[in-house]
Amino acid sequence: DQQVKQNSPSLSVQEGRISILNCDYTNSMFDYFLWYKKYPAEGPTFLISISSIKDKNEDGRFTVFLNKSAKHLSLHIVPSQPGDSAVYFCAASAFANDMRFGAGTRLTVKP
Amino acid sequence: DAGVIQSPRHEVTEMGQEVTLRCKPISGHDYLFWYRQTMMRGLELLIYFNNNVPIDDSGMPEDRFSAKMPNASFSTLKIQPSEPRDSAVYFCASSLWGQPDNYGYTFGSGTRLTVV
Secondary structure: OOOOEEEEEEEEEEEEOOOOEEEEOOOOOOOOEEEEEEEEOOEEEEEEEEOOOOOOOEOOOOEEEEEEOOOOEEEOOOOOOOOOOOOEEOOOOEEOOOEEOOOOEEEEEEE | OOEEEEOEEEEEEEOOOOOOEEEEEEOOOOOOEEEEOOOEEEEEEEEEOOOOEEOOOOOOOOEEEEEEEEEEOOOEEEEEOOHHOOOEEEEEEEOOOOOOOOOOOOEEEOOOEEOO
C-alpha cells in the first residue's frame, strides 16, 4: 500500500530554470513531510521539511509547498543547478518516527 | 560522529544462502529503521526499533526476513534463504525522538545485495 506517491519517475530541466517535483499522499493522519535527496552509492540525505500547520517552507533555492486539502506537496528548486541532479524522495510521517517514502523522482539538470 | 555505518557495502550471494546485513546507528539515537530500495517501490520500510525493541515489522516481506537489535549500537537484518528477488539496496537509518526541528532520519550508505 503506497501511502506516498511520486508519479513522475524522472524529470529533466535546463540549468537556471525551475524544477518542480510533485508528491501525493493518501493518509490524512500524516502531519510532517520531508524531502530527501539521494546521490548514487550514498544514502538519502535530508533536504527540507514542512509541518502540516504550514503551507510553505523555504530554504535558499528550495521551497516546499503543502496543499492539505488536495493531499499534495511539491518541491521547487530555483534556479536549478547541475549539482541538483539526484533522486528526490518525498516522505511523510504520522507520529514523527514512522516515515513512509515515495518511489522517488530522478532529476537531471542539464548545463 | 561517523554517522550510520552499514556493512558490507556490497554483497553477492547465491540463491539459498543466508545473508546478514549489519548496522551501527548514531550514538544516542533511540530509533533504528531498515529500508529496502527497489526501482518499482522506491524506499520501503521493513521494520523499525525503539530502544532496541521492534515496534513495527509489518513491512518485512516474508518469514525469510528477520531483524534483531541486541543493543543500542548494533542491528542485523538477516535473509534466510535468499532469493534473486531480494536483490536491492538495503538502508539502515536512525533518529532521535523529539530532536529540534526534526531533521528526520540519518541514513547509512546502504548495502547493495545481489542474489544470483
